[in-house]
Amino acid sequence: MSMFSACAKLCLRCRGLLSPKNSTHLHYVHVQHSVTVGKSTRISNRFLSRGNHTAAQPRLNWKRQTSCYYDYTAKYLTTEVKESKHTDEGPGTDIPEYKPALVPTVDALPLPQSQISVEGLDADEKLSALEEISDEEAVGISIPPSIPPASVSLQDYVDQSETLTKLVQLGVSLWKLERRPNVGSMLLRLDFNRDVAPCLLFLKEIGVEDSRLGYIISHNPFILSENLENLQARVNYLTSRKFSSETVASMVSRAPYLLSFSVKRLDNRLGFFQQQLKLNASNTRNVVARLPRLLCGSLEPVKENLKVCEIEFGFKQNEIQHIVIAVPKVLTASKKKLTQIFDFVHNTMKVPHHLITKFPQVLNSKFLRLRERHLFLEYLGKAQYDPDLPSYISLDRLASLPDEIFCTELAMATLEDFYLFQKTL
Numbered sequence: 001m002s003m004f005s006a007c008a009k010l011c012l013r014c015r016g017l018l019s020p021k022n023s024t025h026l027h028y029v030h031v032q033h034s035v036t037v038g039k040s041t042r043i044s045n046r047f048l049s050r051g052n053h054t055a056a057q058p059r060l061n062w063k064r065q066t067s068c069y070y071d072y073t074a075k076y077l078t079t080e081v082k083e084s085k086h087t088d089e090g091p092g093t094d095i096p097e098y099k100p101a102l103v104p105t106v107d108a109l110p111l112p113q114s115q116i117s118v119e120g121l122d123a124d125e126k127l128s129a130l131e132e133i134s135d136e137e138a139v140g141i142s143i144p145p146s147i148p149p150a151s152v153s154l155q156d157y158v159d160q161s162e163t164l165t166k167l168v169q170l171g172v173s174l175w176k177l178e179r180r181p182n183v184g185s186m187l188l189r190l191d192f193n194r195d196v197a198p199c200l201l202f203l204k205e206i207g208v209e210d211s212r213l214g215y216i217i218s219h220n221p222f223i224l225s226e227n228l229e230n231l232q233a234r235v236n237y238l239t240s241r242k243f244s245s246e247t248v249a250s251m252v253s254r255a256p257y258l259l260s261f262s263v264k265r266l267d268n269r270l271g272f273f274q275q276q277l278k279l280n281a282s283n284t285r286n287v288v289a290r291l292p293r294l295l296c297g298s299l300e301p302v303k304e305n306l307k308v309c310e311i312e313f314g315f316k317q318n319e320i321q322h323i324v325i326a327v328p329k330v331l332t333a334s335k336k337k338l339t340q341i342f343d344f345v346h347n348t349m350k351v352p353h354h355l356i357t358k359f360p361q362v363l364n365s366k367f368l369r370l371r372e373r374h375l376f377l378e379y380l381g382k383a384q385y386d387p388d389l390p391s392y393i394s395l396d397r398l399a400s401l402p403d404e405i406f407c408t409e410l411a412m413a414t415l416e417d418f419y420l421f422q423k424t425l
Contacts, residue, residue, distance in 0.1 A: 171214025
């Protein structure tokens, strides 16, 4: 609105110099804008638009009115200059066309960003995409390898990632890792020389065999992001607890998450098993060395199995200690499987507690094999498990011998007879 008022005042000042025709024309334009800006609905502008002006088009009307006003003002001033040129100067005089600096024209309106010309800017020193180059220059252009921006499989990145390529050569199962959330993106961010190689060298230094490196990373890829100082501190703790270097290497190879736990947690786990089982330090090391995942897994299954052995099975504390030292897997076995085997051995085969304690390997055997062999011996009349009676059959041999040796040495039958009997079950 202030722009319209300023332009109108400027026109009124020049009114005395105008001819009657031009003055009337400019005054009409001024009156026309004054009426339109005032949003009068009784006067229609037949020069600018046809039809009724509604309140839904104020922005479009304002642009049209502004453009029309500038056009008429610029046209008038240009006409005035031309008339003055023909009146005051001779016909042969060359006077440059007058362009008023104070009156805005249509060309002076701000243009959209997309229409701003880039002419006059400094040219980019880089080659244009349309500029022709020689064959030698074309050959010298390096094109970076195209890495897929997104993929559901790490297989698409193996050819472009040195880290993934080397991990595959080590025997890492990428198909297992890509199923775990955020593991694939973590591996792609790792640099082999900076992150992976030092960790692999550390594992080799503590005695881990090359054939176990792929297994460790496949199950615990987060070991690649561990600080080497923390890894060394955990190895030093195990060594201080009188675990030999060979035992530590074996434990790390069979329990990949062992070195991912802090020294405090490892110490708490060792203390738990020593207190719960009432074992001395030597037996505790023996149990943990044979089943190192006891230091990594949850303690709830361990507590539950200990209660089952004591309350449901009826074993005494010293019997539980003997069973755990001989077969540590009893602590992490499935409760359903453990209960099923004990019920069959104790209630069906009539084996007392002290014999089960003497041969605890039977609790870690396969239930189907144990059932088939007992029923076959019972069918032959040789199911005798009391060591004080003749034709005694040891539970250890019953559960561990291969089928052929079981038939020839225990059942005194042929392997074909045993297979035929299995079909009747």
